[in-house]
Amino acid sequence: MAERTRACTACHGEQGRAGPDGYYPRLAGKPAGYLYNQLQNFQQGRRQYGLMQGLIDPLSPEYLRAMAVHFSELQLPYPAPAPASVSAAVLATGKTLVLEGDARRGLPACVSCHGNALTGVQPFTPGLLGLPRDYLNAQLGGWQTGQRKAHVPDCMAAIAKRLSDADVNAISQWLASQPVPARGSAVAMRPLRPPGAAPLPECGSAP
Numbered sequence: 001m002a003e004r005t006r007a008c009t010a011c012h013g014e015q016g017r018a019g020p021d022g023y024y025p026r027l028a029g030k031p032a033g034y035l036y037n038q039l040q041n042f043q044q045g046r047r048q049y050g051l052m053q054g055l056i057d058p059l060s061p062e063y064l065r066a067m068a069v070h071f072s073e074l075q076l077p078y079p080a081p082a083p084a085s086v087s088a089a090v091l092a093t094g095k096t097l098v099l100e101g102d103a104r105r106g107l108p109a110c111v112s113c114h115g116n117a118l119t120g121v122q123p124f125t126p127g128l129l130g131l132p133r134d135y136l137n138a139q140l141g142g143w144q145t146g147q148r149k150a151h152v153p154d155c156m157a158a159i160a161k162r163l164s165d166a167d168v169n170a171i172s173q174w175l176a177s178q179p180v181p182a183r184g185s186a187v188a189m190r191p192l193r194p195p196g197a198a199p200l201p202e203c204g205s206a207p
Contacts, residue, residue, distance in 0.1 A: 023135055025131055028075070031120055035067070036065050036068035039068060046149040047147075078129075078180040082132070082177065090170050090173060093166075093167075095174050108159065117129075118178070119181060128175050129175060
């Protein structure tokens with residue numbers, strides 16, 4: 001499978017470590033269920049990127065699942081995070097939204113779904129650390145504009161549309177500046193919702 005996925009690593013970096021330009025995300029170590037769902041989303045038009053769609057269009061569900069499992073099993077070290085380019089106040093806002101959310105606006109904390117360490121939750125929820133700021137901005141923007149979709153109910157789209165541009169910048173700046181824990185793999189179960197946090201939407205995770 002390593003040989004068969006060379007087309008993937010041409011953009012996503014050696015062994016899926018991430019591309020050098022900030023837009024091709026890391027594949028290594030992400031939950032297999034998440035990777036499989038995203039491959040299906042590209043194949044079925046819920047995510048739009050012509051090169052990805054062209055590469056995987058002829059592949060069977062079994063082949064896509066094998067690719068997802070292959071990358072999920074690659075446990076590789078992460079590079080050091082890039083320093084933030086905004087003020088301490090902006091970073092503080094991002095940290096608050098990520099760790100606590102904003103119940104007044106119906107915004108759950110990112111940790112409520114993505115794990116208390118923000119390294120993801122098996123089998124369908126990816127980690128948020130170790131991703132470039134530009135990629136995080138692009139994905140949140142894609143949820144806001146409808147360019148990125150998921151199975152109904154599309155909870156990320158609903159959450160992203162409640163975020164302002166300043167919120168998106170603060171969140172992406174803070175996340176991108178945080179180091180990945182030494183044991184940065186996805187945890188095995190969904191974390192409990194912190195007391196007083198906004199209710200979690202019931203997200204769709206499979207067709």
